[in-house]
Amino acid sequence: MTNSLDEFNDILSPDESLAQHTWLKLGGNAERFYTPTCRDQLLSLIRACVAAEVPVRVFGSGSNLLIRDGGVSGSVIRISDPLLSEIKVDGNAVTAGGGALLSHVVSESVRAGLAGLENLVGIPGTVGGAIVGNAGGRHADIGEFVRKVEVVTRDGEVVERTGDELTFAYRSSSITDLAVLSVTLQLRPDDSDDLTVRMKKIWIMKRSTQPLADQSAGCIFRNPRGLSAGALIEQCGLKDLAVGEARISDRHANFVVTGPGATSADVESLIDKVRIAVAEKFGVELELEIRKW
Ligand SMILES: Cc1cc2nc3c(=O)[nH]c(=O)nc-3n(C[C@H](O)[C@H](O)[C@H](O)COP(=O)(O)OP(=O)(O)OC[C@H]3O[C@@H](n4cnc5c(N)ncnc54)[C@H](O)[C@@H]3O)c2cc1C
Incomplete structure (x- = not known):
């Protein structure tokens, strides 16, 4: 009923x-x-x-x-911790609820001596968000470890997706269902101490290049094939460009950072300016990585 x-x-x-x-x-x-x-x-x-x-x-x-x-x-x-935040390790597989924080899943798998997810250190958000957007970076994307995803369809049915039903590409996935309930990730055994060292190195590198102390939503644009959106924006001389209380980070040009009183209109206008400048200079149309609601 x-x-x-x-x-x-x-x-x-x-x-x-x-x-x-x-x-x-x-x-x-x-x-x-x-x-x-x-x-x-x-x-x-x-x-x-x-x-x-x-x-x-x-x-x-x-x-x-x-x-x-x-x-x-x-x-x-x-859907966010504490809802659906369970994390279970079973052999080389880790199953996490869609609301679990990715950072918790990363640290649990490293602690259990399972390799792969240490590459995703420093990515905020939930496992559900990470799966639909195939979150990742220079060293790996989450999609490459996914074995099974349990979802709620847009009709309200609970279904498991495996094999051909799961495809992942750069910052996108085949999952268009309403909600991710849980995910099973297949990892490789490795030495927990070595993984911890590797994770720390990646984290230090990330912290030194991204404006993590500021308010942001991570990278605003997808990298065009073979190019870096941040480098294109920087080469247009747009670092520090501001509209209202939103500006292009001087640390990483693909980050928009916001201050108190910023509006969504400020960010949208800044995004438009960047797109126009990059299209005029390089003939490249930048696509959004962030999702607009
Ligand atoms: C400082 C910073 C650094 C970042 N670095 C990276 C990075 O290195 N690599 C990277 O890929 N991303 C990065 N991001 C972006 C962001 O962390 C990821 O996209 C993250 O996976 C989003 O998860 P979320 O739970 O916050 O999703 P939300 O922002 O809440 O939602 C994003 C999308 O996911 C959907 N969604 C969320 N949960 C579920 C669910 N359970 N079921 C179905 N759909 C769901 C939403 O409907 C929405 O469409 C960064 C962001 C910040 C702020």
Whole structure:
């Protein structure tokens, strides 16, 4: 039996400011913001939204989102630690809930002497967010370790995706389902101390090149094939370019950093300026890596 949406009012925050939940700290409100506390409640809520034909979006930890100033209509459901945050190690496989923080999964696997995920150190956000966007960097992407993903489809059904149903490309995946519930990653055994050293080295390198003390959403643009978006922006002389309280980081030109009072319109206008300058100078159309709601 499908529940009515009214039965979820105790986990509903109407007209919730999403700015407080996103890493850029800006943007409008969600008409209905739900914070489920367990898997069963999450599934019943999704099914109630589907039955009521209310549009649904899933929110992880907001580290890759630019929320428009006008906000978001319909339901936004938060899947983030402590919801679905279990991490289990079984042989060379690690299974993590979609709400687990990627950083926790990285450290658990390194502690267990399993190699692969140490390459993803320093990437904020949840496992669910990492899977849909195939999060990664210079040394690896999460998709290469994925063996199985458990999802909720847009009809509210729980399904396991494996094999050909799972494809990953640069910052994208074949998963277009509504929600990632859990992921099983296949890793390789290695020495835990060696992995810790490697992880620390990658982290130090990352910290020295990225503006991690500032408010940002990571890289704004995807790297065009064979090129670095940051280098193209830098070669246009745009480091430190600002619109309102949003500016191009002087540390890494593919990061937009925001200060108090920044609006989504500031960021969008800055993005447009960068795109125009790079297209004019290099004939390259930059595509967004962040997701705009
Ligand atoms: C300082 C900084 C550094 C970063 N460095 C990197 C980096 O090196 N490499 C990299 O790839 N990214 C990087 N990012 C971007 C970001 O961390 C990743 O994209 C991250 O995986 C997003 O996870 P999230 O939980 O915050 O997702 P959110 O921002 O909340 O959501 C992003 C998208 O994922 C979807 N989503 C989230 N959870 C689920 C779920 N359970 N089921 C289905 N869909 C879901 C949302 O609907 C949305 O479309 C960085 C960001 C910051 C702020």
